[in-house]
Amino acid sequence: MKTTEQLTDSMFYIMAALTEPRHGYAIMNLIEESTKGAVSIGPASMYTIIKKLLKQEWIYLHDGTDSRRKTYLLTEKGREVLEGEVRIRKLMITLAEEGLKKEGKV
Amino acid sequence: MKTTEQLTDSMFYIMAALTEPRHGYAIMNLIEESTKGAVSIGPASMYTIIKKLLKQEWIYLHDGTDSRRKTYLLTEKGREVLEGEVRIRKLMITLAEEGLKKEGKV
DNA sequence: AGTAATATATCATATTGTGATATATTTGTC
DNA sequence: GACAAATATATCACAATATGATATATTACT
Numbered sequence: 001m002k003t004t005e006q007l008t009d010s011m012f013y014i015m016a017a018l019t020e021p022r023h024g025y026a027i028m029n030l031i032e033e034s035t036k037g038a039v040s041i042g043p044a045s046m047y048t049i050i051k052k053l054l055k056q057e058w059i060y061l062h063d064g065t066d067s068r069r070k071t072y073l074l075t076e077k078g079r080e081v082l083e084g085e086v087r088i089r090k091l092m093i094t095l096a097e098e099g100l101k102k103e104g105k106v
Numbered sequence: 107m108k109t110t111e112q113l114t115d116s117m118f119y120i121m122a123a124l125t126e127p128r129h130g131y132a133i134m135n136l137i138e139e140s141t142k143g144a145v146s147i148g149p150a151s152m153y154t155i156i157k158k159l160l161k162q163e164w165i166y167l168h169d170g171t172d173s174r175r176k177t178y179l180l181t182e183k184g185r186e187v188l189e190g191e192v193r194i195r196k197l198m199i200t201l202a203e204e205g206l207k208k209e210g211k212v
Numbered sequence: 213a214g215t216a217a218t219a220t221a222t223c224a225t226a227t228t229g230t231g232a233t234a235t236a237t238t239t240g241t242c
Numbered sequence: 243g244a245c246a247a248a249t250a251t252a253t254c255a256c257a258a259t260a261t262g263a264t265a266t267a268t269t270a271c272t
Contacts, residue, residue: 001147001151006115006144009112012202015202016205019205019206031198034201035194039194082206088141091140092119092137092140092141092145093199097192
C-alpha cells in the first residue's frame with residue numbers, strides 16, 4: 001500500500017491511544033478495552049512499533065516518565081499524521097458502509 | 107495484532123470495494139479514487155490478496171466474468187467479516203478523534 | 213515470603229506486502 | 243491494418259512488518 005504517509009493498523013491503533021500520555025502497558029490495555037477484546041496487540045508488536053514511532057518523531061518520551069514506566073505522547077507532527085489517517089480511514093469506512101447497506105445479494 | 111478475524115488494511119480496502127461485483131483493475135482504481143490518491147494498491151498486492159480472500163471464501167468469482175476480466179464479489183461470510191471490521195475500525199477512529207479534538211498539547 | 217500483576221525488552225521466525233517485470237487483449241487513431 | 247496506449251491479470255524474489263516465546267525487574271497483595 002503506497003501513500004502519503006500511511007500507517008499500518010497497529011501503528012494507527014497505538015497512535016490513536018497516544019493523544020494522551022500513556023505508557024506501553026496502558027496502551028495495550030486501552031486498545032483491548034476500546035475494541036471490546038476484538039483487537040489486541042502483544043508486547044513484541046507494541047515495543048517494536050513504539051521504537052519506530054519514536055524514530056519517525058511521531059511520538060516522544062513524555063515527562064510523566066519515572067524509572068519504571070515510560071510515558072509517550074504524540075508530537076505535533078504525529079497529531080497531523082493521525083489526523084490525515086483518520087480522514088482516509090473514514091473515507092474507506094463510508095465506502096464499505098454504503099456498499100453493505102445496499103444489501104446487494106446478487 | 108491478534109483478533110476475532112482481523113483484516114489487514116489492504117484486505118479491508120479490497121473487501122470494501124467488493125460489496126459490488128468488480129474486477130481487480132477496477133478495485134485498484136476505485137481505491138485510488140475513493141481516497142483521492144492517498145491510498146493505492148499495486149497489482150502485486152492486489153492479486154496476492156485476492157488469492158487469499160478466495161481461499162478464505164470471503165469473496166468468490168462472480169458471473170459477470172468473461173475470458174478477459176475476472177469479476178469478484180463478497181460472499182455472505184465475507185459481508186459478515188466486513189461488517190465486523192467496520193464496527194471495530196469505527197471504535198478506533200472514535201477514540202482517535204476524541205483524543206485529537208481535546209487539543210491536549212501538554 | 214510468595215505469588216500475581218505490572219511493565220519493558222529482545223530474538224528468531226512467520227506473515228504480509230511490493231517493485232519489477234511479463235504477457236495478452238482491447239481501443240483508438242493516423 | 244499498423245502502432246501506441248490503456249486495460250487487465252499474473253508471478254517472483256525481496257523487503258517490510260508483526261508476533262510467539264521468553265526473559266527480567268518491580269510493585270501490590272495476602
